Amino acid sequence: MSQFFTAAVLTSTVAAGIALATPFLLAALGETLGQRSGVINLGVDGIMLLAAFATYYVALRTDDVLLAILAGMGTGLLMGVVTAAVSVTLKAEQGISGIGVYLFGLGFSDLLFQKLVGTPLPITTPPQVGIPLLDQIPVLGGMFFDQSPLVYLAFLLVPVVAFVLNHTTYGLKIRAAGENPAAADSLGVSVARIRWSTVLLGCTFAGLAGASLLLYDGIFQVNLTQSEGFIAVALVYFGAWRPSGVMAGSLLYGLVGAIILTWKSLGIIPLSGSDLAATAPAVITVLALLFVARRFRQPAALGKPYEREA
Amino acid sequence: MQRPVHRRALPALLAVAALVAAACGSSSSPAPVSSAAAPASVAPAASSSVTPAPAATAPASAAAAASGATSATTLKVALVAPSAVNDLAFTQSMVEALNSIKARYNLQVAISDNQFVVSTAANVIRSYASQGYNLVIAHGSQYGSTLQQLAPQFPNVSFAWGTAGSTFNQPNIFAYQANSNEGGYVQGAMAAMLSTSKVLGVIGPIAVGDAKLYVDGFCAGAKSVDPTISCIPVYTGSFSDVSLFATAAKTFVSNKADVLTGTAQAVVGAIGVARADNLPWFGTQWTQVSLAPHNVVSSQIYNWAPILEQIITEIRGGKLGGATYTVTLGNGGETIQFNSGFNLPANVKAKADELIKGITDGLVNVPQ
Numbered sequence: 001m002s003q004f005f006t007a008a009v010l011t012s013t014v015a016a017g018i019a020l021a022t023p024f025l026l027a028a029l030g031e032t033l034g035q036r037s038g039v040i041n042l043g044v045d046g047i048m049l050l051a052a053f054a055t056y057y058v059a060l061r062t063d064d065v066l067l068a069i070l071a072g073m074g075t076g077l078l079m080g081v082v083t084a085a086v087s088v089t090l091k092a093e094q095g096i097s098g099i100g101v102y103l104f105g106l107g108f109s110d111l112l113f114q115k116l117v118g119t120p121l122p123i124t125t126p127p128q129v130g131i132p133l134l135d136q137i138p139v140l141g142g143m144f145f146d147q148s149p150l151v152y153l154a155f156l157l158v159p160v161v162a163f164v165l166n167h168t169t170y171g172l173k174i175r176a177a178g179e180n181p182a183a184a185d186s187l188g189v190s191v192a193r194i195r196w197s198t199v200l201l202g203c204t205f206a207g208l209a210g211a212s213l214l215l216y217d218g219i220f221q222v223n224l225t226q227s228e229g230f231i232a233v234a235l236v237y238f239g240a241w242r243p244s245g246v247m248a249g250s251l252l253y254g255l256v257g258a259i260i261l262t263w264k265s266l267g268i269i270p271l272s273g274s275d276l277a278a279t280a281p282a283v284i285t286v287l288a289l290l291f292v293a294r295r296f297r298q299p300a301a302l303g304k305p306y307e308r309e310a
Numbered sequence: 311m312q313r314p315v316h317r318r319a320l321p322a323l324l325a326v327a328a329l330v331a332a333a334c335g336s337s338s339s340p341a342p343v344s345s346a347a348a349p350a351s352v353a354p355a356a357s358s359s360v361t362p363a364p365a366a367t368a369p370a371s372a373a374a375a376a377s378g379a380t381s382a383t384t385l386k387v388a389l390v391a392p393s394a395v396n397d398l399a400f401t402q403s404m405v406e407a408l409n410s411i412k413a414r415y416n417l418q419v420a421i422s423d424n425q426f427v428v429s430t431a432a433n434v435i436r437s438y439a440s441q442g443y444n445l446v447i448a449h450g451s452q453y454g455s456t457l458q459q460l461a462p463q464f465p466n467v468s469f470a471w472g473t474a475g476s477t478f479n480q481p482n483i484f485a486y487q488a489n490s491n492e493g494g495y496v497q498g499a500m501a502a503m504l505s506t507s508k509v510l511g512v513i514g515p516i517a518v519g520d521a522k523l524y525v526d527g528f529c530a531g532a533k534s535v536d537p538t539i540s541c542i543p544v545y546t547g548s549f550s551d552v553s554l555f556a557t558a559a560k561t562f563v564s565n566k567a568d569v570l571t572g573t574a575q576a577v578v579g580a581i582g583v584a585r586a587d588n589l590p591w592f593g594t595q596w597t598q599v600s601l602a603p604h605n606v607v608s609s610q611i612y613n614w615a616p617i618l619e620q621i622i623t624e625i626r627g628g629k630l631g632g633a634t635y636t637v638t639l640g641n642g643g644e645t646i647q648f649n650s651g652f653n654l655p656a657n658v659k660a661k662a663d664e665l666i667k668g669i670t671d672g673l674v675n676v677p678q
Binding site: 114 | 396511517542544547550551557560575576579582
């Protein structure tokens, strides 16, 4: 165990954990916006897959990372239109429609990959960018300030989303639509419009999550997300629908995963326990979820389509 | 009060159904995705270069004679595989083998790839068996229990599965396996000679089957060159999680590893790390040169074609199972393919050649 507690190993482990947490954080932040307005989107994973493929394909063809990220976000936005149309306008049962979106993303991203790419080829991933001065801080600099730009963006979005939700009129309308849509409607708030906007934003975030995952891996593969989108939905519950809580859950999941890998590579976890240890991130997060979920209440109108009274 | 939403439910359900239908358009159904029939006059080879394990007892000459008599008949072969046909690893090795022999052996081939979910794969295997396929290949050790249940229900259908050593004593199940530890041993020795930090990064999925054999062989080979070298494998727990493989590779690199290897479909993530950090990479199952043209040192290639030829010959001779086959460096079922794009030092190449010859001749014992 002593070899784990060295500056170099701790730095690389925490840095890896933060990078692993980023797709979860982006997707869960977007899902938080939707759920606070009353819309649960179980299609996040499918949207991430489609966005990851779009990012991959554009990067492969153009070698332009920024354009590739925009393609991923655009794909998320497009799927947001589909999701909002089905869940908000058509008022479908949100769980079922979300699963439909997920299955569509899973199958269609693979279909596109097989038809448009075929043999997998790697793309050029963006380099890590150190923040001047901060990245020179011993140990902490390497942990936190020498990451991919998308990692910084994800963590910067946490206070932004928190501010929007808690300190703006738009945030108030979101919360009203999620807690008591009838009351919000009576005060002149267009519940449908608010929910459309949060679903579009949330799906765009999911697209960005897919893009960040793809750029981390540098290649696309069928079911690349490995259900990360579903974990992101669970992390919204873990985080009690608060951006800071969602960030804590994402970091917990990412860091536990990175620590387990490091312990394996150092021989701290014996081979006989390797497979059991691989389940640790999920087990710890579920246990934490069970503990946290008892203390907070979900938005009252979550998952309920809103129909104005006659 | 909210009104019932039945009026809106139908279009919503239709929209969802459309999405689901579109999602099902990938290659998960058991429809043939590739098939070809060779001219009826093309006769199969009378024998292959692969020697069966002791369990295989059918006289080759009799089987060959029988096969010659029936080769005009198209043999329907189905492949069910866990990952994509172009995964540059386990599945692709079998797909390429089938493609290489289907014309010569007059095969009609159907492939269902991406069958990670065993319960779904079981339905696909059953579907092929009930559709009259002569041979259903379940290409993954996770499909064993499925075959054990299905084989007695379809006594006229031949099944093959691997990598595994057991036919479950069923007369219509063939098993095949790979001595991947042999190629692993050669590549491990090369890795130890290339490493300056004396830390190797070895990534596997789950410690079973040919993955464990390869990993164990790699570390044994490395330690045969330098007993003090660090070769601690990481098993991620997943065959398909690219991010975990990438993170494991990055973890190794940050812990001073300067040569990497791995086995499973998800190695593409780790190869990306080798490429980004310009580190040597050793591949297995299939060539991975296209992913890192200047970093892949060599790849251990599985060539299942000789085994498939043997199985098909047996089936045409009337024997539907009961034999186990093994690919090795010695019988040509495994080869080490060196990448000309990697500048391999002459002494390392010479060591590899020496070990390959030693293993082939039985002079070098590779630990199991």
